[in-house]
Amino acid sequence: MKSNLLKSLALGFIALSLWSCKKEETRAVATNGNGGTLKASATAVVLDKSMLTNNVITFDVTKANFGYAAAVTNTIQLAPKGTNFAADKVKEALLDANVTSKSYTGLDFNNLLLSLNLPTTANSDVEIRVKSSISNSVSAVYSNVVTISAKPFPLTSWIYVPGNYQGWNPASADSLVSISGNGVYSGIIKFDGGNFKITPAKKWDIAYGTAGGNKISTTGGDISSISAGYKLVTVDLNANTIEIADAKVWSLIGDATPNGWGGDTDLKPLNDGKNTWKLTTPLTAGEFKFRYNHDWGTNLGGPATALTLGGGNIANTVAGNYTITLTVATDPLEVTKVTGGSYTIVKN
Numbered sequence: 001m002k003s004n005l006l007k008s009l010a011l012g013f014i015a016l017s018l019w020s021c022k023k024e025e026t027r028a029v030a031t032n033g034n035g036g037t038l039k040a041s042a043t044a045v046v047l048d049k050s051m052l053t054n055n056v057i058t059f060d061v062t063k064a065n066f067g068y069a070a071a072v073t074n075t076i077q078l079a080p081k082g083t084n085f086a087a088d089k090v091k092e093a094l095l096d097a098n099v100t101s102k103s104y105t106g107l108d109f110n111n112l113l114l115s116l117n118l119p120t121t122a123n124s125d126v127e128i129r130v131k132s133s134i135s136n137s138v139s140a141v142y143s144n145v146v147t148i149s150a151k152p153f154p155l156t157s158w159i160y161v162p163g164n165y166q167g168w169n170p171a172s173a174d175s176l177v178s179i180s181g182n183g184v185y186s187g188i189i190k191f192d193g194g195n196f197k198i199t200p201a202k203k204w205d206i207a208y209g210t211a212g213g214n215k216i217s218t219t220g221g222d223i224s225s226i227s228a229g230y231k232l233v234t235v236d237l238n239a240n241t242i243e244i245a246d247a248k249v250w251s252l253i254g255d256a257t258p259n260g261w262g263g264d265t266d267l268k269p270l271n272d273g274k275n276t277w278k279l280t281t282p283l284t285a286g287e288f289k290f291r292y293n294h295d296w297g298t299n300l301g302g303p304a305t306a307l308t309l310g311g312g313n314i315a316n317t318v319a320g321n322y323t324i325t326l327t328v329a330t331d332p333l334e335v336t337k338v339t340g341g342s343y344t345i346v347k348n
Contacts, residue, residue: 033065036063036074037144038146041059042056043149047106048106049182052106064132074094074131076130078092078128079116080118091116110155120154123149124150126149130142155179156273158176159235160202163222170204171202175187183236185234189233193228195225196223197223198235209222210224216242223242252266254313255284256286256288257286264291275327277327278325282322324345324346328341
């Protein structure tokens with residue numbers, strides 16, 4: 001019996017030893033890794049507004065090798081040549097999982113180039129590589145560097161709205177803005193109830209007027225603002241159409257303002273594409289806040305550089321005439337949702 005027991009124990013230890021060895025042989029161990037490769041479909045890219053929806057460049061990537069099969073995260077990095085991909089110079093674009101080829105439209109690639117603060121008047125050399133990683137505990141690896149010559153173009157553009165409300169002077173008319181440069185312009189303008197026209201430049205060389213219904217043309221007559229007040233005007237120069245609707249505005253309210261806590265003093269929209277509003281007004285010593293659509297449902301208060309929804313009252317300690325500039329921050333996934341903002345106040 002004792003002999004059989006010893007034999008069984010011995011066989012058990014041998015089996016356990018063999019199983020342990022097998023586990024050691026199959027255990028995956030990450031190496032320092034080798035970067036993949038990167039190829040670009042073009043060595044030079046000069047962009048303009050006609051290329052917004054066209055594919056202008058394609059990057060082909062081969063996978064990095066970390067010594068075993070693993071989920072690799074690839075990120076395209078771009079930086080001006082000579083900056084060595086310094087943290088404050090590099091811009092990144094994450095590639096979807098298992099994607100080995102990525103094409104960019106003119107709009108998307110132009111946005112990447114503009115984020116590098118490249119000039120729009122001359123070509124610049126841009127270095128591009130792929131960063132590959134599997135976890136925070138394993139060092140990332142990098143592909144070869146591809147250099148392209150590129151020139152972005154300024155996306156934001158404006159048209160102008162001379163009319164009865166400002167004396168029919170294109171040089172001083174309010175503007176409508178197109179953030180993407182796609183030919184669709186919008187902005188908020190305070191009309192007096194009179195007529196207006198649309199000019200692509202601050203002069204009368206070309207002017208769009210009404211062509212009936214919501215259509216406009218360069219031979220059309222004066223356009224009606226419908227009624228006095230703030231209007232949201234949207235002009236599509238691709239389809240030659242115009243839409244006019246009542247607009248909501250930001251205002252100042254408080255015992256430091258001309259109308260006290262019982263009435264609003266409206267700010268003027270700058271239509272700069274940055275949701276900026278401005279007002280020059282007398283203020284007394286007291287407090288004020290910003291609110292939207294003359295309603296407390298959306299109001300901003302707190303520190304000048306970090307306004308928050310429902311934030312505290314803003315103190316003004318010295319009476320005088322001031323210029324106040326408000327910049328409203330919105331959720332990038334829902335542009336109508338206010339997330340905060342900032343303001344400056346300058347005594348005139």
